[in-house]
Amino acid sequence: MALTLTCPICGKRNGYEFRFGGEDKGPRPPEEGLTPGAWCDYVHMNNCTAGVQKEWWFHRDGCGSWFTTWRDTTRNLEAEPPEANK
Amino acid sequence: MNRLNQLPTLRIDPAVNHSLTYRGRTYQGVAGDTVATALFANGVRIFGRSLKYHRPRGLYSLDGECSNTCMEVDGIPNVRAENTLLENGMTVKEQNVKGSAERDWLGFMDKLDWMMPAGFYYKIMHKPAAIWPMAMKQIRKAAGLGIISADHKMKGRYDEQFLKAEVTVIGGGAAGMAAALAAAQSGRRVILLESRPHLGGCFDYRVSTTSDGTPLHERARQLAEKVKQTTNIRLFEHTSMVGAYNNNLITAFQVGKADDGFTECYIEIRSDSVVVATGCIERPLLFDNNERPGVMQVGCAHRLARTYGLLPGNAAVFSVGHNPGLEAAVDLFDLGLKINCVADIREDGQDPALLLALTERKIPVLKGWVATKAHGSKMVQKATLCTIDGMVKRQFSCDLLVASAGLTPVSGPFILAQAIMGYDDHTGYFLPDQLPEKMFPAGRITGINDPDAIETSGRLAGLEAASAAGADLWTKVAETRNALAAMPGPERGCKLVIAPVKGRKSFICFDEDATVKSVKQAIDQGFDVPELVKRFAGVGLGPGQGGIPGHNLPLFVAKYTASKETPKPTTVRPPLVPAFIATYAGYNHHMFKRTPIHHSQKADGGIFRNIGVWQRARYFTADVDCKEEILNVRNNVGMLDASTLGKFRIHGPDALKALQRVYVSDMGKAGKDRIKYSAMCNDDGCVIDDGVVVKRGENDYYFTTSTGRAGQTAEWIRYHTRYDNWDFHLVNLTDAMGVINLSGPNARKVLTKVVDIDLSNEAFPFSGYREFYIQDTIFTRALRLGFVGELSYELHVPSSYMQAVWDLLTEAGKAFGIRNFGVEAQNVLRMEKGHIILGQESEQRTNLLDVGLGFLWDRSKTVARTVGAVALRQAANDTGRLTLVGIRMEDDARPARDGSLIVDNKVRGYVATMRRSFTSGEAVGMALVESQLAGAGTRLEIFEDECNGVRIYARVVPMPFYDPEGERMKS
Numbered sequence A: 001m002a003l004t005l006t007c008p009i010c011g012k013r014n015g016y017e018f019r020f021g022g023e024d025k026g027p028r029p030p031e032e033g034l035t036p037g038a039w040c041d042y043v044h045m046n047n048c049t050a051g052v053q054k055e056w057w058f059h060r061d062g063c064g065s066w067f068t069t070w071r072d073t074t075r076n077l078e079a080e081p082p083e084a085n086k
Numbered sequence B: 001m002n003r004l005n006q007l008p009t010l011r012i013d014p015a016v017n018h019s020l021t022y023r024g025r026t027y028q029g030v031a032g033d034t035v036a037t038a039l040f041a042n043g044v045r046i047f048g049r050s051l052k053y054h055r056p057r058g059l060y061s062l063d064g065e066c067s068n069t070c071m072e073v074d075g076i077p078n079v080r081a082e083n084t085l086l087e088n089g090m091t092v093k094e095q096n097v098k099g100s101a102e103r104d105w106l107g108f109m110d111k112l113d114w115m116m117p118a119g120f121y122y123k124i125m126h127k128p129a130a131i132w133p134m135a136m137k138q139i140r141k142a143a144g145l146g147i148i149s150a151d152h153k154m155k156g157r158y159d160e161q162f163l164k165a166e167v168t169v170i171g172g173g174a175a176g177m178a179a180a181l182a183a184a185q186s187g188r189r190v191i192l193l194e195s196r197p198h199l200g201g202c203f204d205y206r207v208s209t210t211s212d213g214t215p216l217h218e219r220a221r222q223l224a225e226k227v228k229q230t231t232n233i234r235l236f237e238h239t240s241m242v243g244a245y246n247n248n249l250i251t252a253f254q255v256g257k258a259d260d261g262f263t264e265c266y267i268e269i270r271s272d273s274v275v276v277a278t279g280c281i282e283r284p285l286l287f288d289n290n291e292r293p294g295v296m297q298v299g300c301a302h303r304l305a306r307t308y309g310l311l312p313g314n315a316a317v318f319s320v321g322h323n324p325g326l327e328a329a330v331d332l333f334d335l336g337l338k339i340n341c342v343a344d345i346r347e348d349g350q351d352p353a354l355l356l357a358l359t360e361r362k363i364p365v366l367k368g369w370v371a372t373k374a375h376g377s378k379m380v381q382k383a384t385l386c387t388i389d390g391m392v393k394r395q396f397s398c399d400l401l402v403a404s405a406g407l408t409p410v411s412g413p414f415i416l417a418q419a420i421m422g423y424d425d426h427t428g429y430f431l432p433d434q435l436p437e438k439m440f441p442a443g444r445i446t447g448i449n450d451p452d453a454i455e456t457s458g459r460l461a462g463l464e465a466a467s468a469a470g471a472d473l474w475t476k477v478a479e480t481r482n483a484l485a486a487m488p489g490p491e492r493g494c495k496l497v498i499a500p501v502k503g504r505k506s507f508i509c510f511d512e513d514a515t516v517k518s519v520k521q522a523i524d525q526g527f528d529v530p531e532l533v534k535r536f537a538g539v540g541l542g543p544g545q546g547g548i549p550g551h552n553l554p555l556f557v558a559k560y561t562a563s564k565e566t567p568k569p570t571t572v573r574p575p576l577v578p579a580f581i582a583t584y585a586g587y588n589h590h591m592f593k594r595t596p597i598h599h600s601q602k603a604d605g606g607i608f609r610n611i612g613v614w615q616r617a618r619y620f621t622a623d624v625d626c627k628e629e630i631l632n633v634r635n636n637v638g639m640l641d642a643s644t645l646g647k648f649r650i651h652g653p654d655a656l657k658a659l660q661r662v663y664v665s666d667m668g669k670a671g672k673d674r675i676k677y678s679a680m681c682n683d684d685g686c687v688i689d690d691g692v693v694v695k696r697g698e699n700d701y702y703f704t705t706s707t708g709r710a711g712q713t714a715e716w717i718r719y720h721t722r723y724d725n726w727d728f729h730l731v732n733l734t735d736a737m738g739v740i741n742l743s744g745p746n747a748r749k750v751l752t753k754v755v756d757i758d759l760s761n762e763a764f765p766f767s768g769y770r771e772f773y774i775q776d777t778i779f780t781r782a783l784r785l786g787f788v789g790e791l792s793y794e795l796h797v798p799s800s801y802m803q804a805v806w807d808l809l810t811e812a813g814k815a816f817g818i819r820n821f822g823v824e825a826q827n828v829l830r831m832e833k834g835h836i837i838l839g840q841e842s843e844q845r846t847n848l849l850d851v852g853l854g855f856l857w858d859r860s861k862t863v864a865r866t867v868g869a870v871a872l873r874q875a876a877n878d879t880g881r882l883t884l885v886g887i888r889m890e891d892d893a894r895p896a897r898d899g900s901l902i903v904d905n906k907v908r909g910y911v912a913t914m915r916r917s918f919t920s921g922e923a924v925g926m927a928l929v930e931s932q933l934a935g936a937g938t939r940l941e942i943f944e945d946e947c948n949g950v951r952i953y954a955r956v957v958p959m960p961f962y963d964p965e966g967e968r969m970k971s
C-alpha cells in the first residue's frame, strides 16, 4: 500500500497500520424524531468524493486512536484540505 | 563444451564445478552459471516445447523474457532457467513435452495451426456444451507449461523487508551506478536494485571503450567497486523490481545467495525520489521461424560468450538493426565464431568504425537486408536473407542466427507509476509524455547509446533525485545537464516492424504461440486496438509479461490498420516479472496465542484447535462426543480454561456514557456486587457481542467480551464515541488476565478449599461478583455465572498466576472428581441450557430480537443514542425475520449436523447447533427458522449435505432442554 497517514499522536506512518473508518459524516443524529430513511442515509450513504475528502482513520497498530484526515481518493494519497476547509 | 576461460568479462568461476541432473543424466556446470547456461554448455539446445504447437524452443534473450526456457527445477514448475543460478545437485525437467524436448510426440501440433485461428477457444469450444468438459481435458493434456503438483510443498524461507531511503535507483548498469554514486555524495540514503546477479548492465560484457579508452567491462567494474565502497548505498543484486506505486513506493523480489538465510525476499521501499535506469531489451525481429532454437538475440549471443565463456554456435548469420548488433558480430568473430553474413536492416546510419572492423575481418555486410526465414526442423540449419522490400533473396547456412530489430526501453516502471506513455518518433521508443513526480530516467532508456553519455545521464538523474529529496544540488544539476547536452544524444532507432513475410510462422509472442497471422485474424475480426488484440489473440499474457511482444504488437497493429494515431503500448501490471507466491505469502503463518496454562492442558491430553487468534483445547479424550467430560460437569466438577475471553477496564468520568452507547441495556443498573449481562449490536441492530459488566468503583467498570471480539472492542467503543470528546480510559486486559471456569455441583466444595471467604449461596449468590485472595496471595475476581447450567465460578486472575491457581484447584478437586473439560463439552453443556454463542446461533444478519435477547434492550434510553437502537425499533415490527427455536429430532439416534438447512421447497432456516444430549438421551438443538415455522410442535424438514435426497425431520420444542427452572446453576 503506497498510502501513508499522519496520526496526530504518532506522526506519518505506513498505511498498513491503519483501519479506514469512513467519510466524516458528523455526530450521530439524536434518536427523537429520527425517520428510518434519515437514519439509513446517515449509516449507509456516502458522498464517494472523487477528489479530496475528510475521513476517519484508526491507528490500529499504533496508539489506538481515531482521527480525521484528508485524502485524495483519486490518487489514494493523504492531501491538504481544500481551501474552503482550511 | 570448452569454455573461453580467460576472458576478463567472465562471471563464472570455471574452477568450481556444480552438477545438475537432467533427463536422468548428470551434467557439470560451474559456479556462476545459470541453469540455462549450464545446460547449454552440455549441448542442450532445445529446452522445452511451446504452449499450443509444441514447437521446440531454446535460448533467446538470456534474461527470461519469455517462456522458452521455463523449466521444472527441483519440483517447482515454470522456473525461468535463464534467471536461476545453478546450485549443486539441482534436478531439472523440460515442460510441455510428451516424450522429450528433443523428440516430442505432440510435435505434429505445429502442423495443425490452421485449426486454431485467433479466438478459437471462445468461438468453437462452447458448442455443443456437452463436449466442452471433454475437450477441455484433452486440451489441458496437450497444452500448457509446467504442471503444479497439488501436494508440492514449497521449500525454503521467504522473507520480507520494508525499507526507507531518500533515493531508489532501479537498474545497476553504468547509468544506475552513476546515479546512485551522485545521489549518495549528498549524504542521502540510496538503494540500488539490479535484477541480474551482478552489477554492470550493458557495460558488463562489452570490450568497446569509453572516450578515455577504458573498456566498458572495466569501467563497469570500477563503478561497481565504488558503489560497494559507498556506505550510504544499499545494494540489492539479483533483485527484480516488480511494482511501482504512487508516493514512489517500489516493490521488488530479491533472490537469496547461499549465505543470505532466505530463498527469496519481498522488498518494499519508500523513498522520496526514484531513478529509472532499467535500460533496454531487444525488440524481436519478426520473420518465419523466428523462435527456432539457434535463433537468438544479440545480447544473448554476446553474453553467452563474454559472461559465460560459451560460444553460441559455430557458424552464424546476423540480422540486426542497431550498432550493438554489429559490435557483437565483430567481438564474437574475434572470439572464434565464424560469421557467414551480417544483414543490417538499415540502409545507412551505421557506425563507420564498426563497418570498417567488419570489412577488415572480411565479414560480408548486407545493408537494407533482413532475415525472412530460419530453416531446419528442430535447429537452425540455414537462413534466408532478403532485401527489406522483398525483391532479392539469398540463403546462408548457419547454426546460429542472431536476430534483433533494435532496442526497446524497459519502461515498465513508468507504466506502473501511471505515466501517460507516448511514442517517440526519433528513437521509436515508447516513453512517458510526462514523468511521474520525482521519477527520473537515466541511461539507455532515454535513447542514448554513447557510453560517456550513459554515465553522465546517470549522474544527472542521481543529482536531480537527491535534490528532489531535499539536497541542494541544483548548480551541479545545471552543469551536468550542459555536459550531457554536449554529448551524443538519442540515436535514431530502426523502425522495421516485420520482415517481408506473410507471418504464418512468425511469432510475435512466444509464450502463447501467437503469430503475426493470428494477430491479423484478430484485427480482421474487429479487435483493432492493441489492448483487445492482446486478449483475443493471446499476446503478452504469459509468464514473460509482454517482454517479447510488448513493443512489436502496438507497432504492428498501427501498421496493419494504417492507423494515423500514434501507437500506444499495452498496460503492464505488477509483478513485472514472474514471482513466487511463496514470497508474497512470506513466513510465520502458524502464529497464534497460547493461554498461560496451555502446557498443563496439553499434558492432560488436550487436543487443540485454532479458534481465531487462539489455540484452545477442544477435547481431552479421543471421544469427540466428550461424554465423560460432559457428565463430569453435570455430576461432579469440571475446569475450563476460558482465558481467551476479552477482558477490559473502562474508567473515567464518562465511562458509563460510553457503556450506554455500545450496550443495549441500561448500564446504569450495573451494581457493585452483581454482574450485568448485556449485548452489543451494530448500527443495523445485528448482535455482535455479549458479555458481562461489573461496577468495581465510582466510574470504574470491568467487562468481558466474547473471544472473537476482544481484538476489536477498543476500536469499536472509541469509534462510536469519536465525536463526543468523552473523558474515559479503556484498558485491554485480555492478555493480562487469565480465566478459569469452575463448574459443577462440587464447584463450591473445591473453591472453599483455597479461599477463606463465605461461599454459601446466601453470601455469594448466582449473578454475584466478589473479589478475594486465593491462599491469601492471588487477587481474584470471581463471577457466579451459569453458562453451562451448573453451579459455577468464573475466576479471573493475573495471567502469571494462572498456573498456580490451576494447580491449586486440581489438587483441591481431587477428592471431588475434578477434571478438565474443553470447548466442545462446553458447547454441548450450554446448548442443553439454551444459552447461545454468537456466531453459532447467529450470523451477520441476525439481530438481537431474532435470538431472543430482546429483553436486554432498554428502549427508554434514547439519550444515549445506543448503537443499533434505531434499527431495532424498526426491526421490532418486521415479520419476515428468522427466529431462534429449540428443536428435537423425531429420531433421537440421528442428530442433524450443525449448519444443515431447514427446507420445504425452499430454504426456510438452518440448524445452528445440535447434539444428542447425554443427560436426556434426546437429539436436541437450536435452529434459526422463519417465524411462521417457530410455533411449538411445527414439523421441520432438514436437508443435510450429501443426503442423497433423504430428508430427516425434527419438531420445534420448548427450551431449555436441561434444568428449565435454573435450580442447579442458582443453587
Ligand SMILES: [Zn+2]
Residues within 6 Å of the ligand: A007, A008, A009, A010, A011, A059, A062, A063, A064, A065
Ligand atoms: Zn497513532
